[in-house]
């Protein structure tokens with residue numbers, strides 16, 4: 001472990017936290033893959049109400065005993081390792097808070113001695129902020145793979161939000177990426193426990209829960225990820241699912257996704273983007289599993305967005321009469337999102353809608369919608 005001052009450690013640990021995307025408080029595309037301000041540890045976030053703020057995001061340690069093949073922090077890599085102590089981390093955060101408006105803190109870590117030893121460091125930091133500094137704002141804590149039930153319960157009592165990364169759709173893909181972690185015992189068990197303890201009416205119901213898939217590190221298909229996505233929302237009641245495209249060069253040369261990522265570098269981020277579109281259609285538009293079309297390789301087509309594909313494959317559903325259609329039907333029209341639907345529903349109470357200029361649609365979105373709508377009485 002390297003001996004560094006707090007500033008140097010923060011520089012390293014915050015940079016290493018960039019691979020974890022499961023922490024944006026808002027839903028903006030802008031938040032994902034965004035480095036901190038001036039390459040530092042203060043990350044811009046879009047809030048649920050559309051406003052902007054900043055969050056301190058860092059690891060407590062980049063030392064890790066695990067062997068995840070896609071991760072640059074795995075035990076086998078030769079990087080500069082360092083750790084922040086709980087008092088040190090809480091002190092840094094409070095110093096910033098005194099000087100500026102911060103939305104909150106995102107804290108994660110590599111797994112140092114054991115999952116519970118590391119969880120104790122994360123929990124102690126949150127405890128110091130809550131009890132010693134009386135901080136009542138946003139704290140997002142990572143639940144580490146393999147954490148015990150008791151450590152997770154303590155985390156839930158301190159955090160505003162927690163996440164544990166599922167990484168892959170199923171144990172088979174997971175086993176191709178890590179020999180030391182056990183999918184069912186280390187990931188699915190904690191996810192189920194968190195789901196139970198944060199269910200409506202339970203003691204920790206106020207805690208938001210999120211997870212993240214690493215996309216393209218194994219040879220998983222989009223159809224498998226989408227299938228798991230529904231399980232995570234419907235059975236485990238997670239608040240958000242995030243996706244992080246595997247970055248070639250960060251993993252081992254024998255990783256299943258390495259060759260594919262190097263052969264087709266542009267596709268990995270587009271794949272991540274398409275999965276985010278699916279996620280949005282599920283959460284905001286009421287799309288079901290059967291509404292998504294996959295190509296012969298069981299992946300989402302990269303050349304068109306999933307909603308456009310659904311519309312083109314259902315010609316009998318269109319054209320939609322925007323003067324009569326209900327909210328769910330309007331949301332099926334390409335180019336029309338929840339905000340435009342709200343505008344349509346409000347305006348048609350005042351007068352009959354006559355053409356696309358009445359919908360508040362412009363440019364590309366207007367062109368997308370036109371073939372699928374009509375303006376009958």
Ligand code: SF4
Nearest residue numbers: 064066068071074110
């Ligand atoms: S447990 Fe986390 S930090 Fe450690 S190697 Fe795996 S992904 Fe990286």
